[in-house]
Amino acid sequence: MDEIAARRAACTDTFFGNGFGRPAEMIASIGDDVEPDLYGEGGVVADLEREVAALLGKPAAVFLPSGTMAQAAALRVHADARGLRTVLWHPYCHVARHEEEGFARMHGLVGRSVGELTRLLTLDDLRAVAEPVAALLLELPQRDLGGQLPPFDDLVAQAGWARDRGAAVHVDGARLWEAAAGYRRSPAEVAALFDTVYVSFYKGVGALPGCCVAGSVDDVAQVKEWRRRLGGTLFGLWPAAASARNRLPGALAEMPARFEHAHAVAAALEAVPGIRVLPSPPQTPMMHIWLSTTAERYADNAKRLAETDKLWVLPRAAPTAMSDSVMVELTVGSATLRHNPEFIGETFSRLL
Numbered sequence: 001m002d003e004i005a006a007r008r009a010a011c012t013d014t015f016f017g018n019g020f021g022r023p024a025e026m027i028a029s030i031g032d033d034v035e036p037d038l039y040g041e042g043g044v045v046a047d048l049e050r051e052v053a054a055l056l057g058k059p060a061a062v063f064l065p066s067g068t069m070a071q072a073a074a075l076r077v078h079a080d081a082r083g084l085r086t087v088l089w090h091p092y093c094h095v096a097r098h099e100e101e102g103f104a105r106m107h108g109l110v111g112r113s114v115g116e117l118t119r120l121l122t123l124d125d126l127r128a129v130a131e132p133v134a135a136l137l138l139e140l141p142q143r144d145l146g147g148q149l150p151p152f153d154d155l156v157a158q159a160g161w162a163r164d165r166g167a168a169v170h171v172d173g174a175r176l177w178e179a180a181a182g183y184r185r186s187p188a189e190v191a192a193l194f195d196t197v198y199v200s201f202y203k204g205v206g207a208l209p210g211c212c213v214a215g216s217v218d219d220v221a222q223v224k225e226w227r228r229r230l231g232g233t234l235f236g237l238w239p240a241a242a243s244a245r246n247r248l249p250g251a252l253a254e255m256p257a258r259f260e261h262a263h264a265v266a267a268a269l270e271a272v273p274g275i276r277v278l279p280s281p282p283q284t285p286m287m288h289i290w291l292s293t294t295a296e297r298y299a300d301n302a303k304r305l306a307e308t309d310k311l312w313v314l315p316r317a318a319p320t321a322m323s324d325s326v327m328v329e330l331t332v333g334s335a336t337l338r339h340n341p342e343f344i345g346e347t348f349s350r351l352l
Helices: 003-010 023-028 043-056 067-082 123-127 152-164 176-183 187-191 217-229 238-270 295-309 341-351
Strands: 060-064 086-089 110-113 135-139 168-173 196-200 211-215 275-278 286-291 326-331
Touching: 003 295, 043 060, 043 187, 043 196, 043 211, 043 238, 060 067, 060 217, 060 238, 067 086, 067 135, 067 168, 067 196, 067 211, 067 217, 123 152, 135 152, 152 168, 168 176, 168 187, 176 187, 176 196, 176 238, 211 217, 238 275, 238 286, 238 341, 275 341, 286 341, 295 326, 295 341
Parallel strands: 086 110, 086 135, 135 168, 168 196
Antiparallel strands: 060 211, 196 211, 275 286, 286 326
């Protein structure tokens, strides 16, 4: 175990996300009374797929072990159906930045970034695209911009632009549950704008790793075939599916409170000299916190908090465009709700 992992293991408290997710806690999330699947068929996997499809207002859903597998497969299905290979996405798109070009190497897709890195995608950005496209991918919320959301009317217009061009519309909804809270709409209302919807269960939900793609019966059936081709149809998918099924209802019920708490935390943080919150106010239950300090000083102070207070914060801060500031991402989860905003503000003041 490296030094940082050992330090984290020794801590007893945190306000980041859903907490530590210790192995015993995650195993307990599976539950005792579980009907297993067999190669993805039946049991708790089928139950979860039906429930997620209903929750998102789609005819069908399929469970997959990873979002990397799920999203590229869904985009491949749309591209094959249209005989086109180009997919439009924001420059911060996870598929383009963090998946080793799997979309191109395994599926023959061509990714085209549209818009600017520092802001959300706009309808005008899309109107500047002349070539035929297979699909438009939108991420809700845009994590690398602090969890920002486009106004809902803009989202409707962007989806309409794609459909008018004959393109599919897919949502990277790894944090769709948070986006729905930010829009103050149901997940189904948001999902209705999209042909296929990817949702994650280990991030805001706090379950074991796994995800679903929801959409039409035909699209989902094809994604399911790609799951098998890509090695994702394991002998038993039931542990992760059971964890998701057990954790999802509570997380969804808590999302509005997380969103309101995010606003209160942001206000407490912005009362501390040397701290900025982006976006301000938060648009979802997450935010980026800019601190007027150096990466070295932040790391030293985070280490000190862990050693003296047994309080875990992210051990390193990311660089920003400003030489005198660093950035930390805070996802507001069940662990955050257990701490009052003033305590969180005070803690960040100690990180300066």
